[in-house]
Amino acid sequence: MKSKLYKKKTIVLLGGPTASGKSDLALDLAKLIDGEIINADSMQVYKNFPILTSQPPISFKNSVKHHMYGYFETNKSYNGSIWLKDAIKKIKKVLLDKKTPIIVGGTGLYLEFISKGISNIPNITKKTKNKVEKLFLQKNLINIYDYLMDIDPKYAKKINYNDKLRITRAIEVYFETKKNISFFHKKRMENQSFDFFKVLLAPSKEKILINCTSRLEKMLNIGVIDEFKRNYKKVQNCNIKKAIGYQEIDAYLKNKISLLDMSKTIISNTRKYSKRQFTWFNNRYEEQIKVDSYKKSSLILETLSKIT
Incomplete structure (x- = not known):
């Protein structure tokens, strides 16, 4: 399986809404196909906020190589063009090392950029x-x-x-x-040098709600508020301020809302964001396999074996 995939330059794209279990599924899949994981989440690229942005834990990174997580400064602006350039470099390096790249994230446009390219629209005067x-x-x-x-x-x-x-x-x-x-x-040029295998992780709405609640509890237990206190002064005009939880924690620390209201708002906003992501993936992703649980890596492997 390993040699087949990297020799054919097959890249696994794993998309899905927030709190769906993508990091767990990516880890299991990487172990099965001898892969390395590349981040495609626009918030998880930033340094200093691994808890707030729900980056994979150290234990995951020690088990399988993870790339482009927490690598970008929080006082700089980030965009899809930067991500695409850096991701292509990582893909080539992973393939050179005879591994299979697994690109995982909820930023659907990044997955679209890597598989279809970016529109060459002139600058607007x-x-x-x-x-x-x-x-x-x-x-x-x-x-x-x-x-x-x-x-x-x-x-x-x-x-x-x-x-x-x-x-x-x-x-x-x-x-x-x-x-x-x-x-x-x-006019977007498709990236013809790679083959893409698209996976969509789409749990039920009820499961997403359970995951949102348990994830927030875990974030609070492992110190997301202390993380915010340590690092918020490093943030200038940066997209990290758009991360779910940033504004809510800021309001809590300024005594504008209670801890309970902060928690309820974060869960509510996470669910709303998840719903928007569902809509995007359903309309534009064109996956080859859809699974409803992160425990379906063997099913993905079976499907992948049939088409590669």
Whole structure:
């Protein structure tokens, strides 16, 4: 199995919502296929907050090599382009070492970038941004969404009518290039040098809730609040502030909310985020196998054996 996979440059992509058990499944799978794990979670790349971002524990890392966890400074901005460049380097190194790369995370776009590439959209000028800002002052969001439906119905149907961020981006691209954003998505170059095997871990909503609750209890027990106190001053304009739990713990330490309210809010926000991830993976991931438990590594191995 080992030689087959690395010789064919097969890369396992393991996606799924938060609190689904991806780290456990990745570890079991890595042991079965002699693999190494590469992070595809936009929060777990940051240093100083391993508990807050639920990075795999030291015991996992001692058992199987893990890459791109806690490697990026918390005072710097991170994006998909940085991740893709670093991930490709790691993939090549893992294959060179005759191991199978297992890319695991809940940031679906990262998994899409590695398998399909990033759209080569030109930079948006300040002039265009100002033009779009004026448009939003003149028309309401529904009207602008209708306009997007006229110029790019394919993309408009993929997003929500009140998703201002994506609507703005699509209009900016059209004003800047005279081409709609779907044109650039079609132009993405697929990464032909690798074969991808996509796994989706999708437990029931009830199981996700249980996992969210138990994970928070564990985070509190092993010191997430002390971790926050030690490191929050190191954070400047960094995406780590968007990590679930960051704002809630900050509010608790400033005596704005109680510990109980903090815990309830973290669990609620984690569930909501998980639901959004479910929607994304169901619409865009195109997995070759879906499992509902991290204990299904042998089933994945069986499926993988049939197609490689």
